């Protein structure tokens with residue numbers, strides 16, 4: 001499970017700290033050295049770790065003022081607070097449009113889980129009372145249209161497509177018009193991916209943005225790729241101004257560095273996490289709960 005290595009190391013560090021009645025500055029520094037090593041080991045961005053440790057240290061100096069907690073508990077609380085804030089603080093939700101339909105555009109590289117996540121998100125939002133329409137804008141791989149149709153069929157959620165002969169911005173525009181006519185209050189657009197980021201892809205995605213002015217642009221990235229995922233997020237954000245990130249495959253054996261670095265490096269919050277291949281395996285991302293999980 002994600003973070004198991006990190007959680008184990010941090011819990012070990014804090015167990016040692018708890019054993020001490022009073023904490024000297026050396027005790028705190030020794031603990032922070034171990035926290036630093038554990039975060040680097042979990043593949044968290046180097047600069048993110050450096051800033052994180054500096055913030056914790058600053059707050060941990062002179063902590064003996066709070067009477068209700070032991071010094072060790074206070075250090076742990078500071079680490080918990082800072083981990084939560086590193087991951088975005090509070091939960092970030094989908095911004096619904098004041099005049100429906102809300103348009104959500106999904107972007108990402110091949111294999112990240114974009115098409116699956118598009119369907120999962122429709123399922124997730126339907127449970128909250130939305131009436132989603134899925135849109136197949138990946139016209140370059142015939143299999144991609146088919147894949148979305150199959151997933152939509154499994155969920156009994158409509159999928160709009162115009163085959164592969166119409167330009168994606170036009171498909172997206174037509175889908176939004178259809179949603180407006182037919183009372184679908186949520187449009188989720190699956191776009192083309194590539195193996196690597198290239199100019200042609202970015203230009204096309206920008207054209208779709210121009211055409212439908214999405215309320216949300218969500219980047220789907222694979223947590224297993226660690227810092228690559230963070231770099232992909234940085235590049236997409238520079239070109240498209242993302243509103244959020246969906247981190248997939250958090251059920252796998254990932255060290256979790258991407259979850260801890262994405263917000264700090266890109267400024268974009270993680271909004272959802274994928275935790276399995278099934279269509280109900282998408283969860284809201286709660287920074288606070290994630291920090292609980294890491295600290296045990």
Ligand code: GDP
Nearest residue numbers: 110111112113114115116248249274275276277
């Ligand atoms: P796309 O190329 O980005 O559209 O990727 P797909 O949606 O086709 O997904 C690629 C593979 O990743 C598929 O086998 C999915 O079942 C799998 N996948 C997607 N999300 C998750 C997840 O959260 N956990 C796991 N374990 N697999 C996932």
